[in-house]
Amino acid sequence: MTTYPIDIKVNGEWKQAEVTARETLLDALRNRLRAFEVKDGCSQGDCGACTVILAGRPVNACLTLAVQANGKEVTTLKGVGTSEQPDPLQKSFVEHGAIQCGFCTPGVVVSAKALLEANPCPNREEIREGISGNLCRCTGYTQIVEAIEDAAAQGRGGVGEREDA
Amino acid sequence: MGNTRILTREFEYVAPETMPELLALLDRHGPAATIIAGGTDVVPQLKYETISPDYLIDVTKIAELCTVRRDGTLHIGAAVKLRDVKAYCRDHEIYACLDDALGSIGQVQVVNMGTLGGNLCTASPAADAALALLVLEAQVRLIGSSGERIVALDAFFRGPKLTCMEPGEVLAEIQVPAVADHTGSAFRKIGRVAGDISKISCAVAVQSDGERCLSCRIGMGAVGPTPMRMPGVEQLLSGRAIDTDVMDEAADRLAADISPLTDARSTEFYRRRVSRVLFKDTFDQAWKRVQRQP
Ligand SMILES: Cc1cc2nc3c(=O)[nH]c(=O)nc-3n(C[C@H](O)[C@H](O)[C@H](O)COP(=O)(O)OP(=O)(O)OC[C@H]3O[C@@H](n4cnc5c(N)ncnc54)[C@H](O)[C@@H]3O)c2cc1C
Ligand code: FES
Ligand code: FES
Numbered sequence: 001m002t003t004y005p006i007d008i009k010v011n012g013e014w015k016q017a018e019v020t021a022r023e024t025l026l027d028a029l030r031n032r033l034r035a036f037e038v039k040d041g042c043s044q045g046d047c048g049a050c051t052v053i054l055a056g057r058p059v060n061a062c063l064t065l066a067v068q069a070n071g072k073e074v075t076t077l078k079g080v081g082t083s084e085q086p087d088p089l090q091k092s093f094v095e096h097g098a099i100q101c102g103f104c105t106p107g108v109v110v111s112a113k114a115l116l117e118a119n120p121c122p123n124r125e126e127i128r129e130g131i132s133g134n135l136c137r138c139t140g141y142t143q144i145v146e147a148i149e150d151a152a153a154q155g156r157g158g159v160g161e162r163e164d165a
Numbered sequence: 166m167g168n169t170r171i172l173t174r175e176f177e178y179v180a181p182e183t184m185p186e187l188l189a190l191l192d193r194h195g196p197a198a199t200i201i202a203g204g205t206d207v208v209p210q211l212k213y214e215t216i217s218p219d220y221l222i223d224v225t226k227i228a229e230l231c232t233v234r235r236d237g238t239l240h241i242g243a244a245v246k247l248r249d250v251k252a253y254c255r256d257h258e259i260y261a262c263l264d265d266a267l268g269s270i271g272q273v274q275v276v277n278m279g280t281l282g283g284n285l286c287t288a289s290p291a292a293d294a295a296l297a298l299l300v301l302e303a304q305v306r307l308i309g310s311s312g313e314r315i316v317a318l319d320a321f322f323r324g325p326k327l328t329c330m331e332p333g334e335v336l337a338e339i340q341v342p343a344v345a346d347h348t349g350s351a352f353r354k355i356g357r358v359a360g361d362i363s364k365i366s367c368a369v370a371v372q373s374d375g376e377r378c379l380s381c382r383i384g385m386g387a388v389g390p391t392p393m394r395m396p397g398v399e400q401l402l403s404g405r406a407i408d409t410d411v412m413d414e415a416a417d418r419l420a421a422d423i424s425p426l427t428d429a430r431s432t433e434f435y436r437r438r439v440s441r442v443l444f445k446d447t448f449d450q451a452w453k454r455v456q457r458q459p
Contacts, residue, residue, distance in 0.1 A: 002177050021178035021221060024208070027171075043169035044209050045275060057248070057277040062169075063208045064278070065201075067178045068223065111273065133272030 006070040010035060011079030019066040026050045028066035029076065037077040037106050041135075048134030051107035052076050058114040060133070077106035080113045089113055089151040096147035100138035108134045112148045120155055122148075172211045180223040184337070187227060188310045191333045194220045200335065202244050202280040206287045230282070230337060239341040243282025247294065250281050260341065261454055262350035262368045266297035269354050271361060282336045285321065288328045291363040291387040291430075295322070297352045299392050300370040300382040303341045309334040322391035347379075348372040349454030353447045354386070355439060357430070363387045364431040365440055367447040371402075373455045378402045383444070388423040388436050397422050398444075407452065415448075416441040 003018045010033060017032045026043070029035040029052070041049030043062045050061040053075040081087030089112055092098075099105050108131055115122060115130030122130060127148050128141075136144060181187040191198055199218035201207045202225055210216045224230055230244035233253055239260070241250060247267055254264035270276050270293060284294040285305065295318070303318045310333055321328055330336065344350075354366035366386035372379045380403050383395040398419045405411050425436035 001175055004178065021176050022172035022174065022211070024172070040170070044212065045205060045272070048272070048274060051274060058274050059278050060205075060272075060274045063205055063274075065178065065204065065208065065221075067180075068201075068204070068225075130273060133274040 004067050004070070006066060008033075008066075008069050008071075009073040011075060017066070021065065021067055023066045024062055025052070025054070025064040025066050025069045025074070026061035028069075029061060029074070035076050035078070039103060039106050041103065041107075046135065047104070048107040048111065048131075049104055051110045051134065053079075053110060053114050056114075058111050058133070075110065075113075077109055080109055087113070088154050089116065089148070092147040092151040092154070093144070096143045096150065098139060098143040098147040104134055104136040104138075108136065108144060112144075112151075115148070116152055116155065121152055124149065127152075168214075169209070169212045172208075173214065174211070174217055176218050176221050178221050178223065180226045182226050182228075184227060184229065184308065184335075187222065187224060187335060188308065188333070190220070190222055191335065192310050194222075195332060198222050200224055200286070202283040202286075203246065203278040205275050205279045206283060224282075224335065225280070237343045241281055241339045241341070243285075243336040243338055244280050245282075247276045247279045247281060247284065250294070251276065258454075259344040259348070260301065260350075262300060262352040262370060262451070263294065263297040263341075265352035266293040266354075266366075266368065269293055269352065269356075269363075269366075271356075271358075281339055285318070285339065286328060286330070286336055288322055288324070288326050288391065290325055290389060290391055291366065292392060293352070293354060293363060293366060293386070296366050296368045296384045296386040296392040297350075298339060298341065299384040299394060300350060300368040301341050301344070302382065303339055305339055306337045307334045308337045313337070315340070319394050324390045344370075345372050347374065347455055347458060349451045349456075349458070351447050351450035351454060353443055353450070355443060362430070365425075365436050365443055366392075367440070367443045369444075369447045369451040371448065371451045371455060373407075373452065375456065377404060377406050379404070381448075383419070383448075385419070385423055385440065385444070387430070388425040388440060390424075393423070395419055395422055412445055412448065416445055419444050 029038045039049035041047035045060045045063045052061045055072045081090045197219040225244045230242040232242045251267040254260040284292050350370035352368040354363040368384040371381040386392045425433045427433045
């Protein structure tokens with residue numbers, strides 16, 4: 001069985017792992033690098049629970065092979081913000097009740113973060129498009145869209161001040 | 166649906182950086198090798214065990230497969246991401262139907278990962294970019310160790326999951342010829358929910374003098390074994406002044422010419438009925454786009 005050494009920069013820190021070709025990035029992140037904030041929903045690209053930002057773009061970790069991520073930068077939910085130091089986007093999710101069971105949340109927040117980085121002032125249409133690859137079975141999306149809208153408004157010094165951690 | 170959690174089979178992964186290396190690998194491993202680009206079709210297939218390669222060959226590290234250039238003809242490397250093709254089309258309105266098609270793929274993540282070459286080589290009757298490229302009369306450049314050839318896209322597709330590529334051949338680039346003046350194009354699809362895989366899709370490119378259709382290309386997806394051109398309807402419309410009677414006649418012809426099936430996504434009855442409406446709407450949008458041009 002051939003194994004492949006990979007280097008991935010996870011949330012700013014270079015990590016090494018020895019993986020087989022048949023491991024997905026999702027497997028490697030959860031099982032080898034203990035990044036349990038990356039969720040395994042459908043494992044076939046439909047739900048977006050496993051979304052991470054790979055080389056600047058949100059992708060499904062369940063459809064990416066770990067070997068394909070070699071040498072690249074990965075941002076997971078914890079790279080957006082942690083319980084101790086949440087990103088304004090995460091605070092906005094809490095304030096808007098955009099989290100119910102929470103299973104989709106890591107993926108949605110990562111997609112939303114990537115959206116706001118590329119487009120700091122998205123309109124509703126653009127927000128919906130930005131999270132189009134993320135299914136949420138609880139909230140009905142309304143609160144999620146509002147949370148992102150509000151975080152974007154705060155980011156540009158609109159409603160409320162941005163609290164930089 | 167079977168297992169999606171793990172890839173049960175061991176295989177080796179190789180990522181060549183040049184075309185000669187890639188071709189040598191394909192020759193050496195023959196049917197034991199499968200190409201992977203964005204992986205959005207290949208990885209699920211590995212999980213469902215519908216393919217079982219010993220070697221997975223990643224083509225995305227080959228620089229010449231990852232470039233876009235234009236010299237009248239637009240050359241898009243097979244491994245260019247759908248997202249980058251979409252960004253290019255956004256800035257070049259003449260490729261409007263390709264822009265529509267890429268915009269209709271719901272998941273941002275899939276657009277970020279998937280490649281244009283992958284969308285063609287998968288040879289799904291429902292592949293969206295493939296249908297738009299068909300009415301843009303795109304060609305593909307195929308390279309094998311014994312040489313290269315250029316094939317028109319409608320000859321490239323041979324059936325569901327089947328292309329004219331020989332063992333050892335790779336799709337290197339997609340060539341979109343210059344679009345004639347006074348041409349407008351559009352793509353529309355119907356899915357279960359917005360952004361879903363097509364139940365039916367339609368692409369139209371029409372050249373008009375403001376009143377008459379001078380020439381047109383019409384493509385239908387998910388209503389036959391491959392994305393299909395509709396030559397009967399194209400001929401019927403060419404040279405005609407466009408009004409509702411002519412469009413009704415064309416829609417009747419279209420519904421007669423398609424060969425839809427009943428499958429998990431839709432029924433034959435539905436597809437035949439709704440194709441008429443989808444075609445008229447798509448044609449109308451392409452038509453409006455020509456009228457808007459200076
Ligand atoms: C959740 C989800 C939603 C989707 N929605 C849509 C949709 O709405 N519309 C749509 O059209 N598609 C959709 N797809 C299908 C898929 O994403 C696209 O077809 C995509 O363009 C495939 O590209 P890829 O690079 O990921 O292909 P891969 O999976 O890497 O490859 C696909 C096939 O092409 C072969 N191949 C790839 N590149 C080459 C090459 N250069 N030369 C020879 N063979 C090659 C591979 O061996 C494989 O057989 C969806 C997929 C998923 C998972
Ligand atoms: S777990 Fe990856 S998309 Fe559902
Ligand atoms: S909060 Fe439960 S799935 Fe989104």
